[in-house]
Amino acid sequence: xxxxxxxxTLAAAAVLxxxxxxxxxSATAANAAPSDAPLCTDADVTVTATPAPDHASxxxxxxxxxxxxxPTTHCTVSGAPYDTVFYDGGGAPLGVPSNSADSQNAPQxxxxxxxxxxxxxxxxxxAEPGPTVASLGLHLPSDASRTAIGVAWPGQDLTTSAHFExxxxx
Numbered sequence: 706x707x708x709x710x711x712x713x714t715l716a717a718a719a720v721l722x723x724x725x726x727x728x729x730x731s732a733t734a735a736n737a738a739p740s741d742a743p744l745c746t747d748a749d750v751t752v753t754a755t756p757a758p759d760h761a762s763x764x765x766x767x768x769x770x771x772x773x774x775x776p777t778t779h780c781t782v783s784g785a786p787y788d789t790v791f792y793d794g795g796g797a798p799l800g801v802p803s804n805s806a807d808s809q810n811a812p813q814x815x816x817x818x819x820x821x822x823x824x825x826x827x828x829x830x831x832a833e834p835g836p837t838v839a840s841l842g843l844h845l846p847s848d849a850s851r852t853a854i855g856v857a858w859p860g861q862d863l864t865t866s867a868h869f870e871x872x873x874x875x
Contacts, residue, residue: 744847745780745816749773752856754841757825764827767859769843771814771822771872779817784808784846785824785871788853791863794839801836803867808846811871824872831864838863846872 751774757766769786773779785805790798814822842853 742779742781742815742817745778745782745845747845747852747854749775749778749780750782750816750845750854752843752854754826754856754859756859764829766828767826769824769826769856769872771816771824773817773821776818779815781813781815782822782845782847782872783813784811785869786843787846787869788842788844789867789869790842790853791836791838791858791867792840792842793836796840799836799838799863801838801863801867802865803869805846805869806871808871811846812873814872814874821875822872823875825870827868827870828863829865833864835863835865843869 751772753770753772754767755770757768771782785808787805789803789805791801791803793799814820816822838858840858841856843856844851844853
């Protein structure tokens with residue numbers, strides 16, 4: 706009788722130890738897992754543009770700054786903006802060709818109240834002035850809503866084309 710009670714007690718202790726150990730391992734794995742933050746949408750992120758102080762010879766650049774639209778925003782992006790369109794002061798598309806960097810191995814970037822990000826728009830210099838740009842429409846690389854974000858352009862004219870770099874954490 707005592708032997709049966711002792712066996713049951715030891716068996717129960719072994720089960721509890723196994724369950725507790727599995728729970729501890731699960732908690733550790735969850736803490737080590739990548740962010741479960743949702744993908745950023747146009748409503749989550751505010752984008753502004755400023756001229757870059759300097760860039761490679763033969764080019765100039767502007768910097769796109771990505772910040773949380775609200776204090777409770779917590780989301781991620783990975784890659785370069787796409788489907789970019791430059792507009793004149795009347796809102797008409799200018800037809801400036803653009804391309805985006807390969808986003809295949811881009812880092813995951815967090816946007817929230819304490820994390821911002823940025824990316825470059827690289828524009829070749831040209832002797833001939835290009836169209837005057839008033840704004841830019843772009844899509845976030847991880848945007849599930851597929852809605853363009855409008856960005857006021859910092860006033861520089863464009864020349865032949867624009868290249869959009871991958872978004873990186875600030």
